[in-house]
Amino acid sequence: MSEQTASADFAALLRELKDRSGLSYGVLAKRLHMSTSTLHRYCKGDAVPADYAPVERLARLCKARPEELVELHRRWVLADAVRGRKGAAAAGTRSEEAGTEPGAAASEAAPPAEASLADALPAASVGATSTSPSGAGAPPSAPTYADAPDTAIPAPARRRTRTAVLAGIAVAAVAAGVALAVGLPGGGGSDGDGDGGRHRPAGAAGATGEESASASSSPPSSGGASPSSSAEEKSPARTPAGSAPAGAPDGEGQKSGVPVTVHADPYAWESPCSQRYLVDKPASGMKPPPLEEGAAAWVAAHGAVSSGQQYLRLTVQGTGPETVVVDGLTVRVAGKRAPLAWNDYAMAYPGVGCGGGVQTRAFAVSLDSARPSLAPEPGNDDFPFKVSESDPEVYYITASVSAYDVDWYLELKWSSGDRSGTLTVDDEGRPFRTSGNKGRPAYEFPIGGDGWVPEGTTKLD
Structure with missing residues (x-):
C-alpha cells in the first residue's frame, strides 16, 4: 500500500468522525491540547500522528463506535508503517546522492577502530537472537551504523576506515557471543549484565523451520521496587515479541524468521475513571494526574505500579x-507477592464524566487465580484470529487483581502454513506488574486544585 493511499484512508475516517460530531477544528484542538493547524493536517492527510493516543482521544470525543475505533487504529498502523518505509528509502537516497552504495556508506560513516567496544555491543545484543536446538548461542548479527553524511571521504582514508570498522565489528561480535554464552543456562553466568535482564537471549528457529524458542530463561523482575521478593516461577523458553514492533519497515520482523509482530501498550486506559496507580510516595510529593499519552512518563517518574487492574492494548500485524x-494468548505468572503497601492514586478528576465501552476483541483475566487465563468479554469472539501486513488486529486485555502483587507476561501462539511458534509479550523485556489495592489510602486530584486530597472528600458543585 502506498503512503498516499494509507494516509488518505486514515484521514478520511478522521474527517468522517469529525464532521459527524458537529464540533469545529478549534473546539476539538483545544480539548486535545494541540494546535488547530496540526489537527487540520491530520484530517487532510498531510501528516500522520507519531503516537496513536491523541487519535484515540479524538475518536472518543467524536463518539466513535467500538468497531470504528478498531478500524481507525488499523488504518493508523498502516499509515505509520508506510511512513517508516518511506524514511528508510529516503536514507538510502541520501547515500546514493553522496556517490556511494548504501551498504558502503554505512560502513564508511562508522567510527574508527579505536572507538570503545561498549559502543558496538548494544547494537549487537538488541533483538531476537537465534540459538541452535541444543541451546548453544549463535553470534548476534553485526552492528549497523547510521547513514553516511553527504560529504565524500578520500579513497585511501575510506579503505583504512572500512578495514578498521570490519575488524572492530568482528571483535564486537565475538565479545557479544561470549557474553551471550555466559548468560545462557549452564554457562555459569547470572543476570549481571547491568541492564536488569531487559535483553535476554531467546531461540527463534529450529532445523525444521519451527519458530519456537529453544533457550530456557525466566522473565526478569519488574523494574519497580517491592517490599519483599520471592522466587520467580520457572518459565518456558520464549522469543521476545518486542524485537520488531508492529509498523516496522519491511523485513524488520523477518530477521528472526517470525512472520508476525506484536506491539504492547501497557499504559493504555480504558477510561480515566478506571485507571489507578500505586506509588510509594506521600500525596505532597506527587505531580497531578497525566493525560493518557503522558501516562508512561508519569509512571516512570513516580515508580508507579498499576493498581487493581491493568488495561493492555496489543497490536498484532x-x-x-x-x-x-x-x-x-496464554497468561504466564512470573511472581506473586503480598500486595504493595503504597498509596493509591486515581487518574480521574472528580466530577468529570468518563466515556468508553467494551471494545471488540476484548478479553479479561483475574491474576488472583491459581491458573490465570484469558476469557473474551461478553459479545466478543474468542481466538483464533487472522492477521497480515495489510490487516492487523488490536486486542484489549483487562487484568484484575486484589490479593497479590503480580509480575506477569503473555505468550502469543501463531501459525502460518507449516510454521508455528510462540512470541513473548511483555513490557520491553520486563514483565507487566499489577498489584491489589484493597485497604490502601486513596487520593484524588480536584479540578482547579493544587494538590492531592483523600478520595471522596472533594465537594462537587
Missing part, C-alpha cells in the same frame, strides 16, 4: 502478505 493465524 503480519510482516508480509501471507496470512498468519493467531491461535491464542
